[in-house]
Amino acid sequence: MLVKTALSISALLVSAVFLTPAVAQIPNQETFICRYTGGTVGPQVICGNSASSSNGHAERVVDRILKPIGLMRNFKVMECSNTDNCFATVVKGQRFIIYDAAFMQGIEEETETDWSAISIMAHEIGHHLQGHTIDGRGGQPQKEIEADRFSGFVLHQLGASLDEATVAVKMLGDEHATSTHPAKPARLEAIRKGWLEAEAMYPKTRSAVKTPAVLAPKTIATNTRPTQPSRPIEMPAANTTRTTVGCVSGDCEDGSGVFVYPTRERYVGEFEEGDKHGEGTEYYADGKVKYKGNFRDNLRTDYGIYYYRNGDKYAGWFQNNVPNGKGTYHFADGGRLVANFKNGQPIPGGVFYNSDGTKASD
Structure with a gap:
């Protein structure tokens, strides 16, 4: 089910200009860096120096994620291309969420919903709000579970179904646990618990049963018929409602x-x-x-x-x-x-x- 929020995450990822110049830093062993899909940081330098202007789009999207829980933004958001991920970290005392715009846009296209990118951003915000980035203990599986649970809670409050809240982890999660990230089933369960906690407190439906998504194949290009006049190939329209029958x-x-x-x-x-x-x-x-x-x-x-x-x-x-x-x-x-x-x-x-x-x- 293709769902577009009032402020599209695509606008944040593709057209936005970011908040402040990046500060190059080589992370030490105690620096917390959560990569959503796990793995090592790479490249060694988080992001090169580059002047940039204020990014109102990024601020509004992040503030929208924070609004349901009544918290104010106390970190900065920056793009760092070619990292193929999204992660939370601290650079010289300043908390950042850093992401690769192409990576995030690709996730939206693969899942056919912008809830996937929103859930990733909410996960990283969860690390900052729960103090994971400043405790000096680095990345740990339990921190990922807590951030996933936070993501599930927030996405419920933003209007996502349980399926929409878990779509990113279903696609990107590792089937096997690592030293920093739990296996996919544990992450899915954490998101489910967060979503159901929000449902119990602020019920939006009569049932907390997951809603099977109605998703459609992507449009096929119009120039696929070698000797025939070019014409569009009809593709099914996306279901635009999330109300459960x-x-x-x-x-x-x-x-x-x-x-x-x-x-x-x-x-x-x-x-x-x-x-x-x-x-x-x-x-x-x-x-x-x-x-x-x-x-x-x-x-x-x-x-x-x-x-x-x-x-x-x-x-x-x-x-x-x-x-x-x-x-x-x-x-x-x-x-x-x-x-x-x-x-x-x-x-x-x-x-x-x-x-x-x-x-x-x-």
Whole structure:
């Protein structure tokens, strides 16, 4: 489900100019540096010197995260390109949240929601607000658990569903624990606890059951038909509401059930821990099949068929909810494109067949 907040995190990450000149510093062993995905700091120097102007966008996004808990911002936000991460640290007594804009934008695109980038930022803010960056003990798994729990609480208050609050960790979390970061299951559980704590205090729904997300494949480029006039390929519209209708039959936690969305679209299939997981079928509001295939952790995964409103369909392999791997895009007029797909787009080298079955010339 593609969700855009009133102040898009993309505006912060792509177009903003940052708060203050960066101060180069080589971190010592006692410096706390939380990289969201773990690993070593690299590069050795946190960020090179560069003059910059005040960044109102960054301030407003961070303040929006802090508003639900009534705290004021007491740290600075800066971009440091080519770090491929987001992290909290202290430089010469000043607390910073430093991030790579390209990395954050890429996460939004992969997850098809800006909640992923917002949750990462909230996680790093949690480190500062809970004193993790100034205790002199460096990075520890327990600190990551506490920051994840804070992130879950705040995202609930900002209006995110439990699925939206966990989407970043589901994609970026490590399956195995390290010296600084716990394994993905522990991080997901921490976010869940934070979200449910907020739900118990400030209930927004009748049920705290996770809402399976309705996500759509990305748009395919319009120039994929070698000998045909260029035209858009219809892609399904994103669901823009997060109101839960709920599980109407069966077991939508761990079993087989039917889940109905506010748009009257529904999912019929297997669930695991509240996520669409296993074989299942999604239906449009009018009862026509939308997608039939496999799911994993709420995302279309492995083989499936997606049916578009204009009569087109894609049959092939999915990963992270979009076409990835071998597949065939069938046009409503009978033509078809056989290709390898990556992140929802056909890779050059595919073959287009006309409606009569003849191969189109290059």
